[in-house]
Amino acid sequence: MAIYAVGDVQGCCDELEALIHNLHIDPRQDELLFVGDLVNRGPKSLQTLRLVRSLGSQATVVLGNHDLHLIALAFGNQARAKDRELRDILQAPDGEELVSWLRNRPMAVYRPELNTLLVHAGVPPQWDPLLTIKLAREVEQTLRGPGCANFMRGLYGDEPARWSPTLTGQDRLRFITNGLTRIRYCRADGSLDLVENGPPGTQPAELIPWFDLPGRQTAMVRIVFGHWASLGLLQRDKLLGIDTGCVWGRRLTAVRLDGPAKTVSVPRGAD
Numbered sequence: 001m002a003i004y005a006v007g008d009v010q011g012c013c014d015e016l017e018a019l020i021h022n023l024h025i026d027p028r029q030d031e032l033l034f035v036g037d038l039v040n041r042g043p044k045s046l047q048t049l050r051l052v053r054s055l056g057s058q059a060t061v062v063l064g065n066h067d068l069h070l071i072a073l074a075f076g077n078q079a080r081a082k083d084r085e086l087r088d089i090l091q092a093p094d095g096e097e098l099v100s101w102l103r104n105r106p107m108a109v110y111r112p113e114l115n116t117l118l119v120h121a122g123v124p125p126q127w128d129p130l131l132t133i134k135l136a137r138e139v140e141q142t143l144r145g146p147g148c149a150n151f152m153r154g155l156y157g158d159e160p161a162r163w164s165p166t167l168t169g170q171d172r173l174r175f176i177t178n179g180l181t182r183i184r185y186c187r188a189d190g191s192l193d194l195v196e197n198g199p200p201g202t203q204p205a206e207l208i209p210w211f212d213l214p215g216r217q218t219a220m221v222r223i224v225f226g227h228w229a230s231l232g233l234l235q236r237d238k239l240l241g242i243d244t245g246c247v248w249g250r251r252l253t254a255v256r257l258d259g260p261a262k263t264v265s266v267p268r269g270a271d
Contacts, residue, residue, distance in 0.1 A: 001030060002025075004023055004256050005032075006252070007253045009052075010041045010246065011038075015269075019252050032058060032254070034061040035225055036181070039070055046092055046098075064120040065227070120227050123183070125190045125218075127218065128218060154173075158194045178194060184228055186207070187206055187207060200212075223240070252268075
């Protein structure tokens with residue numbers, strides 16, 4: 001048995017197929033854990049969704065911000081789908097089924113046997129692992145329920161910037177979503193900055209990578225995340241960042257999570 005985490009695919013289906021081939025996956029027992037952003041920007045988002053969905057229980061996918069954008073388009077004005085590959089999904093014969101499948105993916109996954117928390121972008125510093133999963137479930141229930149359309153209409157925005165357990169309604173759901181799918185930097189008070197996206201060392205002095213904030217409540221578990229292409233592959237004790245920028249012309253990466261870390265990657269253009 002092998003368990004691999006896979007970085008942001010973003011429509012790079014040929015590279016994903018090459019990566020799976022190179023991993024020598026056994027469909028009877030091996031697992032692939034995707035950190036989200038299966039779609040957008042790359043040339044084959046529709047094919048990517050079909051491929052990952054076809055893996056069935058062999059694949060676990062957490063939702064990324066681009067995946068949520070696709071769901072929002074499906075529930076709103078589809079004319080906002082400026083990228084051809086998203087229009088292709090929405091107009092495909094199985095487009096509705098694929099969006100429904102996405103809506104039923106989790107926002108975060110905790111694997112206690114691996115001491116691992118899988119998220120798309122990161123975790124606000126005030127949340128411990130169990131609270132992270134609890135709050136993720138709030139968004140998941142909304143996505144899967146009759147309130148999905150209203151939630152999607154109010155999805156976009158950077159406020160509120162700081163977590164409070166007293167947040168309610170759309171503000172609460174938006175903060176949870178931003179915290180799991182858009183976070184890169186925080187301020188010392190734990191508030192989110194959702195604008196800066198350069199690698200550490202290029203940010204304004206008041207901003208700190210979310211994983212370096214003192215007192216972070218998830219420091220005791222390994223967090224596996226993507227989203228931050230300019231960060232590249234980051235491997236630390238209990239921290240694994242695996243968005244290696246395939247859609248930007250670099251590589252698609254998988255890292256084995258059970259046992260000693262093994263990194264496998266393919267370059268953009270691999271097939």
